[in-house]
Amino acid sequence: MERINFKRNFKLFAACEKAAELSICHDYEFVYLLNGYAYASDRHILVRIPLSVCTTFDPEDIAKLDNIRIHASLLKTLYGFNVVSIKEDYDAVGDTYEELQPRHFVQLTAEREGNQISVKLYKIDKHPNFEEVLKIDGDREPIKSLGVRAKLLGTLADAMGSSTIKMRFTQANRKVFIQDMDDAENSSIGLIMPVIVDEPLPGFED
DSSP states (O other): OOOBSBOTTOOGGGGSOOOSOTTOOOGGGEEEEETTEEEEEOSSEEEEEEHHHHBOOOHHHHHHTTTEEEEHHHHHHHTTOSBEEEEEEEEEEOSSGGGOEEEEEEEEEEEETTEEEEEEEEOOSOOOOHHHHHSOOSSOOOOOOOBOOHHHHHHHHHHHTOSSEEEEEOSTTSOEEEEETTOTTOOSEEEEOOBOOSSOOTTOOO
16 A cells, blocks of 8 residues: 555654653644644754655645644654545634634544544644754854764654764854755755763864
């Protein structure tokens, strides 16, 4: 059966913040679908991947997914299905009949071996400013000593569906960009914050 869903090798949910409390959802526990891209971050790392790359949805369905967010645990569940159908619709919200206002949502439905999942995801009007974070900083400074957590690099590679990555440095103690070496257009991008290294590594004192 043809898969119409997020591609399994792009583990976007891995790049999200882990839930601290089951009763409270924080902004970074979600994957955001904005302007044709999927964004995921746990505040230490950030990935941005075109939906045309990390899903097998057709362009019409990708357009329906604009301005929604999916909780990481729900997205992980959806990965287990081959086909996810997408439907746009409206319902109404308000305390009285006179105050009812239309509310735009996308309904995702999937079925497998008699098990069905169906969820409404409402359009959002606020989200973290991911593109601002992805901007390259202005003035460059020499980079003498820099540390990056290996575990976070592994998480980024999983989220980007990549087995080989390259790093692009900006400034000392500033964000490091991660790119998939097999992606000729570098349309997928990751970002990681480095660790300040107090003592330079041997051979890098100057």
